[in-house]
Amino acid sequence: MSQQRWHPFATPESLRQAIADKLCAYANACITERGVFTLVLAGGETPRTIYAMLRHCQTDWQCWQVYFGDERCLPEGDPQRNDSMACSSWLDHVPLPTQNIHRIPADKGAAFAVPHYAQLLAGVPLFDLVLLGLGEDAHTASLFPGHDWGALAGSPAVLAVSGAPKPPTERITLSAQRLGMSRAVWFIVSGKNKQEALRRWRAGEPIPASAVNSTDSVDIFFDCAL
Ligand code: 6PG
Secondary structure, three states: OOEEEEEEOOOHHHHHHHHHHHHHHHHHHHHHHHOOEEEEEOOOOOOHHHHHHHHHOOOOHHHEEEEEOEEEOOOOOOOOOHHHHHHHHOHHHOOOOHHHEOOOOHHHOHHHHHHHHHHHHHOOOOEOEEEEOOOOOOOEOOEOOOOOOOOOOOOOOEEEEOOOOOOOOOEEEEOHHHHOOEOOEEEEEOOHHHHHHHHHHHOOOOOHHHHOOOOOEEEEEEOOOO
């Protein structure tokens, strides 16, 4: 298991600003080192303001390759989709080439989207950074308690999810194995309602979030007292 590093913040604002600054600096360091920055985005509401802050990152947007950790099976452009949120808050406002934004074609259904995205990811052995959120029930991406998280070695890279407890029920997600194929994994956790899930994680309970490792450590940035 990767080493976990827990980073408390006093306020949601200081958490967001720190992540936006750190992400921009890390992206530029990756670009300097390897000429590319491969990033997997988290969905949900928490990252929205951080994504908006990233519009101001001074960087070479041509070098960014953006992927998604999970997607909701809704029509393209639906405001509840994770890619719609990332585009409206951030990606539509910076000169990041459209072909570098690798959406999960969740609108086409799992039978198409799962092998399609798995094939795309086969060309990306290691991400530079995976961003993840945490649900009150300790889910992350669309890996829910009681479902298959794809945590074992040899698990498929992409999973279809049916009957998710958080709507919409039909989703596509990267497995815990594939999310962990990254130089860095950052969980961004905001709100008092996440406190219990964080406590369970810290206590070593086997929750979906703790099934995600990285080639180095896993960083957890949070703004609630533990
Ligand atoms: C999604 C997610 C999910 C999310 C958490 C936290 O598509 O819903 O990727 O894992 O990150 O549920 O969501 P909030 O940030 O909205 O609390």
